[in-house]
Each structure stands twice: as structure tokens, then as C-alpha cells.
Amino acid sequence: MALLKIKFTFQSRVRLAQGLWLLSWLAVIAATLTFSMGVFLKAELHKRSEVMDNTEIHAVPNTLIVVGLASLGINFFAGRICQDALDTTRFPRWKSFLQPYFILSLFFTLLMLVAVIMSYAMKGNLEESLKIGLKNGIRFYKDTDIPGRCFQKETIDRLQMDFRCCGNNNYKDWFEVQWISNRFLDFTSKEVKDRIKSNVDGRYLIDGVPFSCCNPESPRPCIQHQLTNNSAHYNYEYQTEELNLFNRGCREALVSYYMGIMNSIGAGVLSVFILQMSVLVSVRYLQTATEALVGQENTEIETEGYLLEKEVKETIKEKMDTILKFLPINQVDAAAGQGSAEVGEKPATPAS
Amino acid sequence: MMCAVCKCRVTQELSATGPVFVVLLSGLPHKNKAALRQSENPSAKLLKCTSRKEFFFPTSDAPLADYSCTAFVIRSPPAADRNEMAVLKVTFTKTKRDKLAQVLWILNWVSVVTGMILLSLGLFLKVEIQQRRELMSDREVHSVPNMLIAVGLIACGINFLGGKICYDCVDTAKFLRWKLLMLPYIICTFFFTFLLLVGALMCYCMRNELEESLFVGLRDAMRYYKDTDTPGRCFLKRTVDMLQIQFQCCGNDGFQDWFYVQWIGNRYLDMSSAEVTDRLRSNVEGKYLMDSVPFSCCNPSSPRPCIQQQVTNNPAHFNYDYQEEELNLWMRGCRQALLEYYTHIMQSIGLTVLIIWLFELSVLTGVRYLQTAMENVLRQGDPDSESDGWLLENSFAETARYNFNIIKNLGKCYQVDDDPNIDVPSTAQHESDKVPPKQIPVPS
Numbered sequence: 001m002a003l004l005k006i007k008f009t010f011q012s013r014v015r016l017a018q019g020l021w022l023l024s025w026l027a028v029i030a031a032t033l034t035f036s037m038g039v040f041l042k043a044e045l046h047k048r049s050e051v052m053d054n055t056e057i058h059a060v061p062n063t064l065i066v067v068g069l070a071s072l073g074i075n076f077f078a079g080r081i082c083q084d085a086l087d088t089t090r091f092p093r094w095k096s097f098l099q100p101y102f103i104l105s106l107f108f109t110l111l112m113l114v115a116v117i118m119s120y121a122m123k124g125n126l127e128e129s130l131k132i133g134l135k136n137g138i139r140f141y142k143d144t145d146i147p148g149r150c151f152q153k154e155t156i157d158r159l160q161m162d163f164r165c166c167g168n169n170n171y172k173d174w175f176e177v178q179w180i181s182n183r184f185l186d187f188t189s190k191e192v193k194d195r196i197k198s199n200v201d202g203r204y205l206i207d208g209v210p211f212s213c214c215n216p217e218s219p220r221p222c223i224q225h226q227l228t229n230n231s232a233h234y235n236y237e238y239q240t241e242e243l244n245l246f247n248r249g250c251r252e253a254l255v256s257y258y259m260g261i262m263n264s265i266g267a268g269v270l271s272v273f274i275l276q277m278s279v280l281v282s283v284r285y286l287q288t289a290t291e292a293l294v295g296q297e298n299t300e301i302e303t304e305g306y307l308l309e310k311e312v313k314e315t316i317k318e319k320m321d322t323i324l325k326f327l328p329i330n331q332v333d334a335a336a337g338q339g340s341a342e343v344g345e346k347p348a349t350p351a352s
Numbered sequence: 353m354m355c356a357v358c359k360c361r362v363t364q365e366l367s368a369t370g371p372v373f374v375v376l377l378s379g380l381p382h383k384n385k386a387a388l389r390q391s392e393n394p395s396a397k398l399l400k401c402t403s404r405k406e407f408f409f410p411t412s413d414a415p416l417a418d419y420s421c422t423a424f425v426i427r428s429p430p431a432a433d434r435n436e437m438a439v440l441k442v443t444f445t446k447t448k449r450d451k452l453a454q455v456l457w458i459l460n461w462v463s464v465v466t467g468m469i470l471l472s473l474g475l476f477l478k479v480e481i482q483q484r485r486e487l488m489s490d491r492e493v494h495s496v497p498n499m500l501i502a503v504g505l506i507a508c509g510i511n512f513l514g515g516k517i518c519y520d521c522v523d524t525a526k527f528l529r530w531k532l533l534m535l536p537y538i539i540c541t542f543f544f545t546f547l548l549l550v551g552a553l554m555c556y557c558m559r560n561e562l563e564e565s566l567f568v569g570l571r572d573a574m575r576y577y578k579d580t581d582t583p584g585r586c587f588l589k590r591t592v593d594m595l596q597i598q599f600q601c602c603g604n605d606g607f608q609d610w611f612y613v614q615w616i617g618n619r620y621l622d623m624s625s626a627e628v629t630d631r632l633r634s635n636v637e638g639k640y641l642m643d644s645v646p647f648s649c650c651n652p653s654s655p656r657p658c659i660q661q662q663v664t665n666n667p668a669h670f671n672y673d674y675q676e677e678e679l680n681l682w683m684r685g686c687r688q689a690l691l692e693y694y695t696h697i698m699q700s701i702g703l704t705v706l707i708i709w710l711f712e713l714s715v716l717t718g719v720r721y722l723q724t725a726m727e728n729v730l731r732q733g734d735p736d737s738e739s740d741g742w743l744l745e746n747s748f749a750e751t752a753r754y755n756f757n758i759i760k761n762l763g764k765c766y767q768v769d770d771d772p773n774i775d776v777p778s779t780a781q782h783e784s785d786k787v788p789p790k791q792i793p794v795p796s
Contacts, residue, residue: 144655144656145655150655153652153654153655154652154653157652158652161597161652179657180657181655181656183671184656184657184669184670184671185670186670186671189670210657210658211647211650211657211658211660212650212652214647214648216589216590216593216594216597216648217590219580219581219586219589219617220580220617220620221615221616221617221620221646221647222646222647224647233620234620234621234622234625235619235620235622236620
């Protein structure tokens with residue numbers, strides 16, 4: 001009782017081999033595309049790695065790179081197999097190779113599917129990572145003299161200008177951190193001393209934002225200091241002013257940017273997955289159809305091709321038995337079985 | 353030498369005016385091409401090879417294409433410049449000719465691709481200039497990309513035609529189709545290469561025009577920076593801000609340019625405040641000038657939060673000296689930044705055009721050799737024989753003189769002229785009296 005049996009005439013075998021050859025080359029191109037998409041995603045994530053707390057999200061591009069390389073190998077061999085399949089003298093040398101080939105190919109193709117699912121599922125992970133990374137970035141904005149953090153200011157400024165965003169959730173995040181370093185504060189001035197005394201941690205907090213939050217689309221020259229003080233600026237009301245600063249938070253901007261990339265990549269990889277599965281199924285059919293020819297004199301007869309020789313449950317049981325045979329549990333049973341056989345024989349012998 | 357049809361032998365004979373060569377049109381190499389050319393003129397004088405012992409001239413109704421063995425008497429030119437007259441002569445066997453034709457076919461197609469490259473370079477430059485048209489005053493800057501586009505299109509067309517011609521040159525029968533077109537084609541391509549050279553030179557010379565245009569354009573853009581409510585100028589602020597952020601520059605020559613323009617709109621100035629009215633009164637034109645710059649001049653690499661207000665006022669900021677502060681604002685002027693950017697693009701484009709010009713010139717040389725070799729093969733009649741190819745048939749001086757004569761005589765109808773290369777007797781009788789030629793020995 002084979003699984004999904006199909007009869008193949010000689011003509012349809014030939015056509016299957018030709019179609020498979022073409023398909024395998026298409027799949028090689030698709031695998032290269034997958035690899036390059038993985039590299040691109042990794043480069044993009046690496047560019048902004050300073051505002052990410054951890055690199056767990058890098059699992060997606062890493063998987064894609066591995067799968068792309070493996071697919072190249074799989075499809076290359078698929079092409080070679082189908083070239084040899086029509087020649088019964090050359091086909092038998094693939095015999096021992098095909099079983100591990102199928103297992104490996106199935107594994108990597110399923111890994112492709114896993115990568116697609118990951119790219120959608122890891123959004124929360126990315127968001128968390130960005131939340132912490134941006135919070136630290138904003139906190140260490142002023143530490144341009146501390147080694148290891150001296151480029152945080154430039155990173156955050158360029159990020160806000162490139163992605164047209166301000167702060168973590170919105171521009172008010174800047175009100176809660178001191179983003180002007182103490183080196184540039186005049187501690188003899190009364191205003192500075194008042195501000196520092198006004199909060200528990202002794203930080204110089206202002207209702208101002210860095211210049212990188214300014215929106216060039218605003219018709220008005222940028223207002224970055226005393227944002228919530230309407231009377232400090234002529235004809236200004238911060239509740240209705242929308243174009244002055246960027247309204248979006250940088251976390252939201254970055255998440256939507258990366259999810260956009262990963263969604264398009266996911267759609268592409270899904271189609272590559274379907275292509276790869278069809279290649280594998282065709283190779284399997286070609287293999288089983290050609291194997292039936294081995295030993296026959298007339299190579300133009302009709303043969304049957306199938307996916308699995310027996311039903312799914314039987315195949316699994318068989319495989320499990322083979323695997324269990326190699327385990328020590330069975331050896332103990334065999335020894336015990338031998339012992340019980342001897343015991344069984346002893347009472348028999350005196351009788352005879 | 354023997355005529356293949358009438359089997360009469362023709363030899364060299366001497367006459368009073370110099371050695372006379374009798375030339376056969378089929379099989380044997382000709383010695384004087386100028387005379388041959390005249391023979392293609394239907395009114396030239398021709399001799400038919402006969403068994404008679406004397407030469408005489410046929411009637412003018414003998415059609416040109418009718419003869420297979422025809423000889424005509426020519427005066428040999430002075431021996432000195434007989435063989436060395438052609439410029440850069442090269443001998444071609446049949447295989448060499450075929451290979452030349454094939455190579456030229458491929459090169460012509462490569463030239464079509466280079467023509468398309470030229471076209472795309474022109475389009476790219478046009479788009480780049482168009483993108484920043486608000487910052488350039490309306491001047492002749494568009495002439496360079498337009499010329500590149502035109503030249504690219506013409507190159508594609510010319511080389512496509514050249515490819516077709518070279519493809520047909522392998523077969524002498526097909527070559528006849530193109531024979532008349534080839535010389536005008538070569539002349540056109542030669543002038544076109546001049547156009548390419550002009551295009552390349554224009555790329556390098558555009559810089560000055562561009563600088564003028566940018567100076568005026570940026571000055572106006574900064575002046576209208578504040579006019580975000582005036583239709584037609586409302587996006588100038590955004591353009592200037594994005595420019596300064598993207599090109600990392602500030603102002604026209606430097607950030608001080610912002611001190612001399614009012615870049616805050618009057619709508620945002622509190623006219624009742626004393627400070628504002630003071631500033632307005634402090635200058636003749638009533639402009640609100642300050643020593644501040646827009647936020648887009650700020651340099652993100654600065655270790656200090658950006659100081660854009662009261663830039664030259666040292667005590668206004670703690671621990672600040674504007675003469676020593678280099679990282680606070682962008683130091684470069686936007687005119688210089690844009691000029692460097694466009695100059696870099698145009699230098700690369702100019703270099704590419706020069707390389708394409710050299711390539712086109714070499715293809716043209718190959719086509720000229722192929723044309724002359726094919727024409728000589730046709731004149732000899734045997735498609736498999738060796739033939740000569742050259743750049744110019746006579747020396748430069750001769751060719752120039754010849755062409756001048758043609759242009760001079762363009763208006764006149766064809767007359768019997770005193771060209772010494774054609775033997776023009778008044779009557780046949782006179783000819784036999786004046787110049788007794790040696791007998792042509794007829795094999796009996």
C-alpha cells in the first residue's frame with residue numbers, strides 16, 4: 001500500500017526528468033536569492049545594532065543564510081540526479097546516497113518554513129530589544145566623554161534624522177532624562193541650580209529636545225526648547241503644533257521598518273519553500289519510478305512511482321524499530337530472553 | 353598578360369607621353385585606381401579588345417556592364433608616387449576580411465551598448481540636476497545632459513546600422529547593397545565622433561557655469577527660506593534644510609551667510625516686543641537679523657548639544673568659544689559641497705565619454721579598412737583574392753585637393769577636360785597618326 005502512487009510511462013518519466021532539471025535550476029536561483037536576502041537583513045540589523053539590547057533577532061537572517069546555502073547544494077544534486085535518472089547504468093550509483101539526501105533535504109526545507117514563522121513571531125522580541133536599547137541610548141546621550149559611550153549621541157541623532165522619529169515612545173521621553181552633559185552646565189547660574197534641586201536625583205531636566213527631533217517640513221523655524229511653555233514663543237501652542245517635531249517614537253519607526261523588510265522576505269521565502277518542496281517530491285517520484293526499472297531489460301516499460309513504500313504509520317513504526325534495535329535497552333531484553341529460553345529448556349531435558 | 357575572352361596579348365608600350373599600361377578589368381591587379389574610377393563614369397572612353405592591330409575607340413552606346421574583357425589605355429602616373437600614395441595600406445586575404453567583418457559586427461553591437469550607457473548617463477545627470485532645480489538659477493546647465501542624451505541615441509542608431517553593414521560584408525553579393533551607402537556612412541560617423549569629443553569636453557567645462565548658477569540659486573533660496581506661506585516658495589525651507597542635512601553643509605560659503613538674511617518669518621515674530629523692534633530698527637532694510645542658524649546646520653558628531661542661537665556670543669554659553677568650535681555646526685558651504693558632488697559626477701561621465709570616443713574611432717577605422725578592401729575585391733572581380741585596404745587612397749594633400757576640385761566642379765556639367773589620365777584623341781585617325789602604338793601581337 002504505497003503512498004500517493006502514480007503510474008509513469010517512459011515518456012512521462014522523460015518529461016519528469018526534464019521538468020525537474022529546469023525546476024532545479026530555478027530553485028538554485030531561488031536559493032541564491034534566499035541567501036542574499038538573509039545577508040541583506042543581517043546587514044540592516046547590524047547597522048542599528050547599537051540601539052538593540054540583544055542579538056536574538058539575528059537568528060532569522062542566520063537561518064536564512066544557512067537554508068540558502070543548503071538549498072544550493074540540495075538543488076545542485078537534484079539536477080545531477082535527474083540527469084542520471086534516464087540512464088539506468090549511471091543511476092544505481094546514487095542508490096546509497098538518496099536516503100540521507102532526502103532526510104537532509106526535508107530537514108532544511110522545514111527549516112525554511114521555521115525561518116518564515118520566526119520572522120513573523122519575533123516581532124515582540126525585537127520590540128523589547130529596541131525598547132531597552134533606545135532607553136539606554138537616550139540615557140547615555142550626554143556621555144560623550146565616557147569611553148564606550150562617546151558615539152551614542154551621534155548614533156541617536158542620526159537615527160532620529162534618518163527615521164524621522166523622536167525619543168522612545170514620543171518626544172516627551174527627552175523630558176525625563178538629562179541629555180545635556182554637566183560639562184556644559186554653568187553651575188554658578190541660579191537657573192541651573194534650581195533645576196537640579198527640583199528633582200530627587202539631582203538631574204538637569206528641561207522641557208527641551210535635541211535638534212535631531214526637528215521636522216524640516218515645519219513652516220516655522222524649529223522650536224526645541226521650552227516646548228510646553230506656550231508663552232515663551234510667539235503664536236505657539238504645543239497641543240496643536242504637529243509639524244514642529246517628529247511625532248513618531250523611534251521604537252515604533254524601527255519596528256515597522258524591520259517588520260516591513262521581514263514580511264516581504266517571509267513572503268519570498270514561502271514561495272521558495274513551495275518550489276523546493278516540489279523539487280523534492282519530483283526527485284522522490286523520479287527515484288522510485290526509476291528504481292523499479294533496475295534489473296529490467298526493457299527500459300521503456302511503465303513503472304509506478306510513490307512517495308512512501310508503505311503507509312505513513314507503518315513507515316514510522318518500521319523506522320522506530322530500526323532505531324530501537326541500536327539502543328542498549330533491546331540488548332538487555334535479548335539477554336533476558338536468552339536466559340528464559342535456557343530456563344525453559346532445562347525442565348524439558350530431564351523429561352527427555 | 354592575356355585577355356581571357358579574345359586571347360589577345362597586351363603589353364606595355366611606350367609612347368611619346370610616357371609609358372602606357374593596358375589594364376584588364378578582370379583578374380589582374382590594377383595599377384592606377386584613378387583611371388579605373390573614371391572608367392565607371394559612363395562617358396569615359398573605353399577600348400574594346402579586338403583582334404585588330406590598332407586601337408580604336410568604341411561608340412558611346414556600349415553599356416558599361418556588358419564587357420567581361422575590356423582594356424583601356426591609360427597614362428601611367430609618375431613612378432614616384434604610384435604605390436606609396438595610399439595612407440596606411442594593409443593587405444587583406446579573404447579569411448582576414450571575413451574575420452574583420454565578424455569582429456566589426458561584434459564591436460558594433462558593443463558600441464550600441466555603449467551608446468545606451470551614454471544615454472543612461474545623460475538621463476541620470478538630467479535627473480540629478482532636475483532634483484535640485486530649486487537651488488540653481490535658470491541657466492544653460494541643461495545643455496550637457498541634453499547633448500549626452502542626443503549623442504547616446506545617435507550612437508545607438510549609427511552602430512546598429514554599422515552592425516548590419518558589417519554583417520553583410522562577409523558576402524560580396526550582399527555588400528553590393530551597401531556599397532553606395534558606406535562612404536557617406538563613414539563620413540557621418542567621423543563627424544559624429546567629433547560630436548562625442550565635444551560632449552566630453554563640455555562635461556569638463558560645465559563647472560564654471562554650474563558655480564555661477566549655484567551661487568545665485570543658493571542665495572535666493574536662503575533669502576526665501578522664511579517664505580513658507582508664499583505659493584511657489586513654500587517648500588524652499590524644506591529643500592534647504594534637507595540639502596544642509598544631506599550634504600553636511602551650511603549656508604552659501606559658510607554659516608555666516610545666515611546672519612545676513614532674515615530666515616524667521618514675520619508671522620512668528622512678536623512685533624510688540626522691545627527686542628524685536630530693536631533688531632528691526634538696527635539695519636536699513638528693516639530685517640530681523642540675528643547671529644543664529646537653522647537647526648539643519650547642526651553637526652550630529654558634536655560632543656555638545658547643538659548651539660544654533662547666539663553663535664558668535666561667547667558668554668551666552670558656558671565653556672564656549674566659537675572661534676575654536678569646529679564640530680558644532682557644519683563648516684563647509686553648500687555651494688562648494690554641491691559643486692564637488694556634481695564635478696565628481698561629471699568627471700566620471702567625461703572620462704567614460706572619452707573612452708567611448710576612442711572605441712568608436714577604432715571601430716570607424718576598422719569599418720573604413722573593410723570598406724576599401726571590399727571595394728577593391730569587387731573591382732578585381734574575384735571574391736576570394738587578396739585585396740588592399742587603406743584609410744585614404746592618396747596622401748592627405750592629394751585627397752584634400754581632389755575633394756576641393758569636386759566641390760569646385762559641382763555646378764558644372766561634365767565636360768571633356770584635360771585630365772591627362774584619359775586618352776582623348778580628336779579623331780581616331782589623328783590618334784593613329786600622332787601616337788603610333790606598338791602592335792598588339794595577336795596569337796595566330
